[in-house]
Amino acid sequence: MLCTTVSQLIGQTPVMPIAVPNSDATLVLKLEKNNPGGSMKDRMARSMVLAALEDGRLPPGGTIVESSSGNTGIGLALVALELGLRFIAVVDHHAAPDKIRMMRALGAEIRYVEGDYREDEVAVVERQRLAAQLGAQLPDALFMNQSDNPANPEGYAGFVEELLAQLPDGVDAYVGCVGTGGSMTGIAQRLKRINPAVRTIAVEPAGSIVFGKPGHPYYQSGTGTPAGDEIGKVLDYGCIDEGVQVTDTQAFETARFIARRYGVLVGGSTGGTIYKALEFIAAGKLSGTVVTPVADGGEKYLSSVFDDEWMAKRDLLDPTIAAQLDAWLPGRARAA
Structure with a gap:
């Protein structure tokens, strides 16, 4: 496939099956890290910008403003660069430094929120406030507001189409992280339209308030909803069969295990979804x-x-x- 623009590189990410011994399940990783911005958020970033240009909320040559922990910001920076738009990313101390560097490398302007926050405290509320303020004050500017933007979940239509083509025998369960709810909603809704029996499990960090548990600080980046923030309007609880929490330690140790065992570097939130998927498989709840x-x-x-x-x-x-993971996935890496 010959690509002439960076946005044409979004999607068509590969899948990697991992056999789970002593079960009737196969864990399939869809490698969204292979998108040009390094995350699945590239899909929704493109969807939101194109929708805003099409309906006139964002004029040609205008300014995109968004609150981001990094991945959405990287995706928006790519699309803005391609379409000749200005992009301002509103971030806090919780964003991974390399994500900030990537956004800057792609021409994004970085605005840090002010305030004294704990290292494991996500300043989403203040980020949202500042982004909304900039979107309202700057000429030809639009605050994308990914949490409430219907073009966010719509951006994942291609993910499901690709998945069904790659897995002709179908999908029995989907386990994904939930933050704004865009990816979980967009993917789970479409999978259930095709097969209502598909099990959908949404994973949030321990400390997130999406499923009504008490809020407290956490280190996982780009996922969950911290205490004090509002749950995104794009989240559809009706397409989620079960919501569960994963600790920072479970998520991060799993990411480290997957790197050592399979040679695949995954982010912390993905470590969390892999841990919960294996836990459900081991308990006989997913197959x-x-x-x-x-x-x-x-x-x-x-x-x-x-x-x-x-x-x-x-x-x-x-x-x-790691010992628990080794019990669930004993031995060296092997294909399914």
């Missing part, structure tokens, strides 16, 4: 073809999740999790 996306790559977290000193300083290392 058949179980899909989880590699939402982004571990390359963006080499100085955090994959750094022993960073993990130890925050008391996030736990060898018992």
